[in-house]
Amino acid sequence: MYTGDKQKTQDLYHEVQNIAFPKNKSDPLLREWVKPGSNPIIVPEGGINDTKFRDPTTAWHAEGHWSRDFKRWTRVRKPLHSAATGMWECPDFYPVAVDGWQYGLDTSVPSNKHVLKNSLEVGRERYVPDDPASDEHHLRYDYGNFYASKTFYDPVKRRWILWGWANESDTDTDDVAKGWAGIQADVEMSFEVPSLEGVEALDPALANDAQKLCSVRGVDVEGGVGPFGLWVLASSKLEERTTIFFRVFKAAHNINSTKLVVLMCSDPTMSSLSQNLYKPTFAGFVDTDITKGKISLRSLIDGSVVESFGAGGRTCILSRVYPTLARGDEARLHVFNNGKADIKVSQLIAWAMKPAFMNGA
Template sequence: MYYNGIYHLFYQYNPKGSVWGNIVWAHSVSTDLINWTPLEPAIFPSKPFDQYGCWSGSATVLPGNKPVILYTGITDENNTQVQNYAVPANLSDPYLREWVKPDNNPLIVPEAGVNKTAFRDPTTAWLGRDGHWRILVGGRRKNRGIAFLYRSRDFLKWTKAKHALHTSAGTGNWECPDFYPVLKQGSNGLDTSVLGPNVKHVLKVSLDVTRYEYYTLGTYQTDKERYIPDNTSADGWKGLRYDYGNFYASKSFYDPSKNRRILWGWANESDSANDDVRKGWAGIQLIPRVITLDRNGKQLLQWPVPELKRLRGENVHFRDQVLNKGDVVEVTGITPAQADVDVTFSFPSLDLAEPFDPTWELLDAQDVCSLRGSSVEGGLGPFGLLTLASENLEEYTPVFFRVFKAGYKHVVLMCSDARSSSLKDDLYRPSFAGFVDVDLTDKKLSLRSLIDHSVVESFGARGKTCISSRVYPTLAIYDKAHLYVFNNGTEAVTVKTLDAWSMNRPRTMN
């Protein structure tokens, strides 16, 4: 949340080790979303209503500028989940270091017919026109995902609505739901309570069964207390994702200081628990992103917060570099292990785009990428970046595009393929991928990748498709890492423009 000039990040944390367990709400603060200072934990198990764990939730700033946290507590060994609240002990403390859990907790308990072991992660509250606050709590009934709706006039007594705000069959347990408005036209973010004719709503859920996140755009019917997704994307695990890689348990919030909505996502490790113990830490927050609605109204756009530019150092720029089939050109003059790379590729024609195999319609983009990787010669593509590469390409993480022809339209595949990322054994090395809904009339595709030692966070076509990968090279580390542009397609591709920056380390706030 943003409160009195300071950003507060609360996150699940084990203060006793780098593996899962002993979870508390850690707390860090920042004035710019980039440089952070960790404080003491805000919430930790201490009462009967959370003695077996303090789990995810959300913050809401109530009228009178009073913040309140809603969170899930576990009350017993049977994993009974309830919704609790906490408030600052001292509103005059600018960092809100200490939080109090009043004794009238829990506020919400699972009633009869609600799965008490799948009832968690309350959302930020929004205020309806009737003066009642509303929140969602994620859950499931058998294999149907559910967003339970609760209402309250005073934020203390909550009543479950007769119907869920939304459900979807075959999706399993819904974790970390998020529900918020976006402008149909314009780039400003909206407070969670905004309603009106120029607004669409987003419902995002994290699916426990797939460990991916999915969202739909749709209409919030306030008279019926129902959310109706548009029919422009699937309402389930084949639907739209914020990120097609290692990205889960995300949360957005409204930043009133800059009239924008910010998205935070978490990426866990792809190596072993023993590796985590040796490192002494596990799991990262990815770079915060600004969310807007694409002009086509069918999907969201995401882009790193502009404050990230403050970490940029040395810059290299070149343009009009032609890449013929098989060309690999190194980008020098920066630190490839920590870099921000923004490149636009152009191509003279779409004629050589290879046919899109009709049998692939049944596959995920990730499966198509595994079949048509960066080393598989194509027509138009694959072309893109080889990140965190060793000098002789024993290790590299390619981020690239392939363009296919499917009937009268073109299909653009974006991949971040970790299969060649490391010589290390026992790693999870998937070929993450997503399709890009982009107009190729100008015959250009853009790619931005944020590279930071063990993470490659990429944004295709100005944030239409995003993929985050966790990788663990053994050779391509520190000053032994390299960065290349490449083309393995028959059609020549031009690097129209490329800007790359060395990225400096953030600092801890005073």
């Protein structure tokens, strides 16, 4: 299934849902498709914004079927969920295990608990988790330029894979001039924190605003434990650098609190000498127990994307950056610590990846 445009008037199009079938099912790459004359199979009815009606996801019923024939659809009397969201895009609905989460569940497995995921316009709606007290920092899939994600089930490793767009933030002209922006490096690190003495107190006014906290207590502000992390896509004299770092705070619930909070930031403000670029700082709190004395960081780096995963992916941040000096062989990687407490790098593994092979067949 896929979304298509159907002309409504001479100058106006609305979105509809279409279907296509593989021409040769024995082709492992499914390179040729046939569009039946019965398209579209779903059209927007009354009360639906037909310019924001796209990117469907199919779901397998546990009883053993996808749809009767995928061609005839009936709108249910009551929707699964309804809200004035504006854009509602790329929905996913899949089962999860109630007890434990070591493996994902295929959609054919019966479950009494499911995840409803979608992409919304910024600020349109907020969902309430099962346990609001455990979501004090309003957890998200990704805290950066990540949009319109889709999921699929990997039956080999029994896991759900989610991937999405890395929102573009530069001009179309500059994008074309840069050419292909494939991965350059994959870096995995482990930091050891021998001592948590001297951890700075968290300002209560910033306790639920990671992005503002990252701006106020940024990489150039010395802390008790942190900031420590990576400078990636750095030029030889550090005129350009993108910073990914952690910083530890004492929770602000009460003056005697011993709970620690870990902040993760991706700061691209020094990523380019060009001044006319969108370079926001992104941040999120990391759901990890730093008292165990260690935290991991993995960063995927290419010519314009830095995607970082803190504590095994508990917090993910994607940034778009556009260095002018730190490109290709001129790009460097540095580990840094701007906190009073010593930080030990117990592991640093980096891979450079070969150029992508584009199959034009």
